Every structure is written in structure tokens, then in C-alpha cells.
Amino acid sequence: MSESLQQHYHKIIQILGEDVTREGLLDTPKRAAKAMQFLTDGYEKNLSDVVNDAVFESDMDEMVIVQDIEFYSLCEHHMLPFIGRCHIAxxxxxxxxxLSKFARIVDMFARRLQIQEGLTKQIAEAVQEVTGAKGVGVVMEGKHMCMMMRGVQKQNSSMVTSVMLGAFRNNQSTRNEFLRLIGK
Known part of the structure; x- marks a missing residue:
């Protein structure tokens, strides 16, 4: 795949009007292909491998929150980055x-072309699937380069998405506790 990506980046640079033989661009197709493979390596991962049997028996029945998990992704509309924080309860x-599996789940889905709304839902459903929890809540805050660098160019804009499953959807006090604890 890398060789094919390199060839496509080479062609894109030419189409843009650049001289691909110029010193600064000689290795750019190779570097861009390598970067794109890294940024989309979520396609090569699956939930079972990411979790790697790190689900443990426990009598804990109170809310567990992992917050401020950094993420970066590429929007499926423009292939421009969106970055932010994810909070999971x-x-x-x-x-x-x-604990580390939450970040790994976020990374697996974030490193695919998609929109933030879909990413939020995928993370919530994955946590629900592997834990069998009574409820899952996910809130994501993202800054989108497609809105900041192009189009309307609004530098201070951000997007917040949430997905609530089970008790987080059905019980307002559970939802409120989660949102209060993450400062929302």
C-alpha cells in the first residue's frame, strides 16, 4: 500500500503545480504516505485485539470516568484533521x-476517516460491548480544521457530541452526575 500511496502523493504534488524534483519535495510523497498510513491505522485494528482480554471481574458498581483522552482524526469530508478530548463514563x-484500553479504543476509531458524531457513537458502543455495563456515556469535544482552515474560517469554533446508552440515557440523575463531574 505504501508504494501506491507514494505514487498518488507524487501525482497530487505535480497536479498542484509543484516541481517534485525540487530538494524539499524529493521525499515528500514517501513521508506523506507513511503519515497517512499512521493516521488511518485504525482500519488495521479490531476491538478484540485492542482490548486484549483486559476485562476484569469486579464488584464495583459506581460510576467510572476516564476523561481528557486526547484524540485526533481525519474528517471523511475533507480529510482534514479534527482534534480534541474524549470523556468516557x-x-x-x-x-x-x-484503564489504558479506553485510550486504545478511542485511538482505534479515531484513526479512520469519519465524522465526530460517528466516532462518539462507535466509542460508546464499543465500551458497552466489551464491558456489558449498565450504562455508558461519551462526550467528545473537537476542533475541526475543515471549519478553521477553510470554508468559514472560524478559529474559535468547537463541536461537542455525546452519546448516552443504558442508565446514562434513561436516568437523568446519572447523566447529570457524569456531566457535572467532567465540568459540562
Whole structure:
């Protein structure tokens, strides 16, 4: 895949009117291909491998929150970055998930072409799937380069999305507790 990507980046640079033989651009197709492979390596991962059996029996039944998980992704509309923070909460139902696995789940889905709304839903559903929790809440805050660098060019704009499942959807006090604890 890398060789093919390199060839396409080479052609794109030419189409833009640049001299691909210029010193500063000689290795750009290779570097761009390598970067794109890294930025989209979520396609090469699956939930089972990411979680890697790090689900543990537990009698914990109070809310667990992991907040301020940094993420970066590429929007499927312009292939421009959007970056931000993800906050995840769940109500364990006999099982807890290893702490680092939350960040790994976020990264797996973020490193695919998509929109923030879909990313939020994928993360919530994945946490629900692997933990069997009584409820899951995910809030994501993102800054989108497609809105900041092009189009309307609004530098201070941000987007907040949320997905609430189970008790977080059905119980207003549970939802409020989560939002209060993450400062929303």
C-alpha cells in the first residue's frame, strides 16, 4: 500500500503545480504516505485485539470516568484533521475494563476517516460491548480544521457530541452526575 500511496502523493504534488524534483519535495510523497498510513491505522485494528482480554471481574458498581483522552482524526469530508478530548463514563455490571484500553479504543476509531458524531457513537458502543455495563456515556469535544482552515474560517469554533446508552440515557440523575463531574 505504501508504494501506491507514494505514487498518488507524487501525482497530487505535480497536479498542484509543484516541481517534485525540487530538494524539499524529493521525499515528500514517501513521508506523506507513511503519515497517512499512521493516521488511518485504525482500519488495521479490531476491538478484540485492542482490548486484549483486559476485562476484569469486579464488584464495583459506581460510576467510572476516564476523561481528557486526547484524540485526533481525519474528517471523511475533507480529510482534514479534527482534534480534541474524549470523556468516557460507565456503570460497571460485574466487569471493569483496563484503564489504558479506553485510550486504545478511542485511538482505534479515531484513526479512520469519519465524522465526530460517528466516532462518539462507535466509542460508546464499543465500551458497552466489551464491558456489558449498565450504562455508558461519551462526550467528545473537537476542533475541526475543515471549519478553521477553510470554508468559514472560524478559529474559535468547537463541536461537542455525546452519546448516552443504558442508565446514562434513561436516568437523568446519572447523566447529570457524569456531566457535572467532567465540568459540562
Amino acid at each position: 460507565y456503570l460497571p455490571n460485574g466487569k471493569v475494563l483496563g
